[in-house]
Amino acid sequence: MPLTRAPGVVKVDLNEIAFPMSDAASGVTVECRVSEDALRKLSGGGSSISSLEAMFEQHREAVEDLASYKYDLGHASPHVRGSDAWKWSLQDAQFAVAPMTDFLRLSGLGLLGLSLFAHPAVAQDIRSYTKTAPFEDVKFELTNAIINRGLVIDYTGQIGKMVERTGVDVGSTKPLYAQAEFLTFCSAKLSRAMMEAELSNVGFCPYVVFIYEAAGKPGETVVGYRRPSLASSSEASKKALADIDALLDGIAKDAVK
Numbered sequence: 001m002p003l004t005r006a007p008g009v010v011k012v013d014l015n016e017i018a019f020p021m022s023d024a025a026s027g028v029t030v031e032c033r034v035s036e037d038a039l040r041k042l043s044g045g046g047s048s049i050s051s052l053e054a055m056f057e058q059h060r061e062a063v064e065d066l067a068s069y070k071y072d073l074g075h076a077s078p079h080v081r082g083s084d085a086w087k088w089s090l091q092d093a094q095f096a097v098a099p100m101t102d103f104l105r106l107s108g109l110g111l112l113g114l115s116l117f118a119h120p121a122v123a124q125d126i127r128s129y130t131k132t133a134p135f136e137d138v139k140f141e142l143t144n145a146i147i148n149r150g151l152v153i154d155y156t157g158q159i160g161k162m163v164e165r166t167g168v169d170v171g172s173t174k175p176l177y178a179q180a181e182f183l184t185f186c187s188a189k190l191s192r193a194m195m196e197a198e199l200s201n202v203g204f205c206p207y208v209v210f211i212y213e214a215a216g217k218p219g220e221t222v223v224g225y226r227r228p229s230l231a232s233s234s235e236a237s238k239k240a241l242a243d244i245d246a247l248l249d250g251i252a253k254d255a256v257k
Contacts, residue, residue, distance in 0.1 A: 002166065004021065030076070035080065127249065143183075160180030176215055178213040178215050180211070184208050197240045224252055
């Protein structure tokens with residue numbers, strides 16, 4: 001993993017633990033934190049505040065794995081929280097919290113979590129466009145295409161850096177991307193319409209577009225998105241999702257003009 005355990009003092013800071021880790025590539029010390037809420041979930045919810053450090057030491061490996069994974073996603077000072085740890089795991093099938101029982105406690109999913117993992121993912125269409133231009137130039141156009149539609153970019157994920165850092169941990173050093181990122185955002189109007197049509201459409205929010213330059217094709221930048229599934233139970237839902245598909249398609253096309 002990109003972060004490894006570093007020597008240093010583990011400190012209790014109000015209702016969280018601050019602990020040091022080290023960037024495996026640069027050797028720089030990274031300050032990480034884990035909330036009391038996350039530690040209590042890992043411990044089953046039964047420990048007192050005086051045992052916060054003991055809870056941390058008991059589950060330190062799982063906490064460090066989560067901090068390392070969040071660091072891969074671009075967080076300079078990772079903060080492990082009980083409310084969002086499960087999202088990181090679902091985003092990367094190769095990432096695993098050890099042991100799995102710790103992960104289920106932290107996520108709060110329990111048997112529901114097991115049922116989620118037991119069902120195969122539904123295949124979705126990936127639509128992409130290519131332009132022979134520098135990555136940064138196309139990213140600039142992609143960012144403008146989003147902002148010019150009155151939308152706000154919530155997060156930019158450094159997926160290329162994550163894949164590069166974790167390659168050695170999964171036994172592969174094959175270069176995949178020169179650069180690769182994903183951007184998340186939402187439209188209040190379109191998202192409201194799709195959720196009013198069908199509550200389960202919350203799974204399509206936020207919207208995600210990706211951009212990358214393959215290691216083997218320098219100077220060629222690809223922009224794309226995962227199309228929302230239109231196999232819905234109602235016409236209203238199909239229309240709402242088609243509107244979002246059109247929005248994302250327009251953004252991707254504008255980026256590669």
